[in-house]
Amino acid sequence: MGKLANCEIVMDIDMIENISGANQHFEVVFSTKDKLKYKIILKWVWDMRYSIENASIDRFCEFRTRLPEGFTKNGFYMVEDSEYIKYFENQVMGTRPINELKHYIFIDNVDTTLDVLTVGEPVLVKI
Numbered sequence: 001m002g003k004l005a006n007c008e009i010v011m012d013i014d015m016i017e018n019i020s021g022a023n024q025h026f027e028v029v030f031s032t033k034d035k036l037k038y039k040i041i042l043k044w045v046w047d048m049r050y051s052i053e054n055a056s057i058d059r060f061c062e063f064r065t066r067l068p069e070g071f072t073k074n075g076f077y078m079v080e081d082s083e084y085i086k087y088f089e090n091q092v093m094g095t096r097p098i099n100e101l102k103h104y105i106f107i108d109n110v111d112t113t114l115d116v117l118t119v120g121e122p123v124l125v126k127i
Contacts (some may be wrong), residue, residue, distance in 0.1 A: 002103065005069065007041050009040065013074045013108045019050065021058040028106060029127065037127045040076065042104075046096065046122035047088055052111050076122075079103040081114075088117055 018029040025055055026042045082103035089098045104122060106114040 002082040002084075004077040004105070005080050007076065007078040007122070008103065009076050011038065011075055011121060011124075013076065013106065015110050016106060016108045016112045016114065021045075026116070030106070030108065033109075039125045039127050040106075041123040041125065042116055042118050043123075044114055044121060046101065046117045047084075047117040049084075049115040051113050052097050057094065074107050074109045077107075079105055084115055085117060 011030075013032050014033045014035075016028060016030045017037075018027075020027050020029075021042075024043065024045050026045050028040045028042070029037065030040075031037050063076065084103050085098060085101055088101070092098070100119045101117055102119070104116045104118065106112075106116075
């Protein structure tokens, strides 16, 4: 299992409100605990998984019990040593270069989780 790490975008996500996009470009709109709204723009998305926590409860309970000090329980993280990237590498069988691929995960207070594999850097916009 991978390990969560903070990335440059540190937010306490209350609720993921909308996920939209296609063709390797996605936007995730969310609100924070203090009721501010933001959007994270993701370009060059190669794979994405959406679930509610109940669909992967063991995995996220394990992540949350191993959060480093100072991490919020609901946020936007990078996953180091990602099993998802290893799975993706096996699925694409050398047709995509994965050396710059990053695994990001969104976790909100309503038990929504979003895993994203991308070679692009996420961009945060206040809306």
